[in-house]
Amino acid sequence: MSPLDHYGLDQHWLTEFEKLSQKTTLARVVRVDRGEFDAVTDSGIVRCTGTGICTGDWVTLDSFRLAATLPRRTAIERASAGSTSDTQVLGANVDTVVVTVASDTALDLGRVERYITLVWGSGAVPVVAITKTDSGSVAEELVLAAAPGVEVCTTSAVDGSGIDSLTAHLRGTVALIGPSGSGKSTLGNALLGGSVLETGATRSADGKGRHTTVRRELVPIPSSALVLLDTPGLRSVGVQGSEDAVASAFSDVDELAALCRFGDCAHEHEPGCAVLAAVDAGELTERRLGNYRKLLRENAWAMSRQDARARSQKLREYKQISKSLRVKYAIDGRKR
Numbered sequence: 001m002s003p004l005d006h007y008g009l010d011q012h013w014l015t016e017f018e019k020l021s022q023k024t025t026l027a028r029v030v031r032v033d034r035g036e037f038d039a040v041t042d043s044g045i046v047r048c049t050g051t052g053i054c055t056g057d058w059v060t061l062d063s064f065r066l067a068a069t070l071p072r073r074t075a076i077e078r079a080s081a082g083s084t085s086d087t088q089v090l091g092a093n094v095d096t097v098v099v100t101v102a103s104d105t106a107l108d109l110g111r112v113e114r115y116i117t118l119v120w121g122s123g124a125v126p127v128v129a130i131t132k133t134d135s136g137s138v139a140e141e142l143v144l145a146a147a148p149g150v151e152v153c154t155t156s157a158v159d160g161s162g163i164d165s166l167t168a169h170l171r172g173t174v175a176l177i178g179p180s181g182s183g184k185s186t187l188g189n190a191l192l193g194g195s196v197l198e199t200g201a202t203r204s205a206d207g208k209g210r211h212t213t214v215r216r217e218l219v220p221i222p223s224s225a226l227v228l229l230d231t232p233g234l235r236s237v238g239v240q241g242s243e244d245a246v247a248s249a250f251s252d253v254d255e256l257a258a259l260c261r262f263g264d265c266a267h268e269h270e271p272g273c274a275v276l277a278a279v280d281a282g283e284l285t286e287r288r289l290g291n292y293r294k295l296l297r298e299n300a301w302a303m304s305r306q307d308a309r310a311r312s313q314k315l316r317e318y319k320q321i322s323k324s325l326r327v328k329y330a331i332d333g334r335k336r
């Protein structure tokens with residue numbers, strides 16, 4: 001058995017690799033540093049050079065140098081912190097994303113919806129894990145209502161409850177995403193069956209506190225081909241995905257919207273609006289509808305930023321062309 005089998009190798013990647021009929025080695029990026037990365041190959045983990053890749057990418061290597069990156073099947077992205085419209089890829093080719101919701105802190109449904117939208121937008125399938133059920137409880141029915149069509153599992157890494165049923169819903173490469181302190185690393189270790197990922201409990205001794213899990217590293221699960229990608233707790237998650245991602249995360253609102261009298265109903269005050277009728281009937285909360293609108297607005301804004309960026313890129317290209325034309329004709333002119 002190749003080490004790659006423990007890192008999510010499947011027929012899709014073998015086929016993609018075969019398309020590139022070069023003398024290269026198939027590998028998967030497990031960890032990225034500046035200009036260098038660790039990749040797992042048929043003969044184990046090797047240190048390589050190359051940029052523009054991220055954890056989870058399938059690549060080809062030519063004597064420990066990046067040769068090509070195979071087209072990403074999924075990409076978990078977030079808006080970068082700066083004022084640019086760039087996105088940052090947190091993880092590539094993740095199949096299942098576990099969204100952690102802690103039982104010992106106040107339930108933030110808006111944040112759960114935001115994470116789920118982000119996951120649908122990435123192309124992966126979300127699964128919600130309510131964590132730390134031994135030390136608190138959350139209203140599961142509220143989580144279910146905020147996550148239609150998404151599997152919701154209750155887990156405790158301390159007493160081990162719910163770990164098996166969560167595992168049953170995980171396919172392929174798995175990532176854990178959720179706020180800092182929500183139990184991602186601890187849950188990851190429970191899924192791994194041992195302590196491999198650094199957790200908040202092991203860190204508290206150094207007094208540095210939160211947000212110290214900066215590494216994004218693929219870890220194989222020996223018993224199956226699952227891989228964990230431990231992502232840092234995100235203070236805020238921008239939604240850059242697509243309208244489709246919002247529609248998937250809010251499939252209940254989307255289904256209602258199809259019943260509105262007007263095809264272009266904005267669900268503000270139109271007559272015959274099925275969405276507003278559901279709010280009036282207490283079947284849809286104002287909060288959820290408000291967040292749906294907010295995420296759609298954010299998405300539209302992000303798209304317009306992308307358009308603006310594409311336009312200024314085009315403008316730069318035109319300037320470059322006209323400059324080179326001027327140079328060309330100046331030279332031609334001298335020739336005459």
Ligand SMILES: Nc1nc2c(ncn2[C@@H]2O[C@H](COP(=O)(O)OP(=O)(O)OP(=O)(O)O)[C@@H](O)[C@H]2O)c(=O)[nH]1
Nearest residue numbers: 132157180181182183184185186199200201213233
């Ligand atoms: N009682 C109980 N405590 C837990 C459980 N899971 C995690 N914890 C505790 O919650 C705290 C945070 O857990 P982590 O696993 O470090 O959380 P994290 O989401 O990885 O946090 P960041 O690395 O900051 O993003 C630690 O003190 C854990 O010991 C659980 O199932 N039960």
Ligand SMILES: [Zn+2]
Nearest residue numbers: 260265267273
């Ligand atoms: Zn409507």
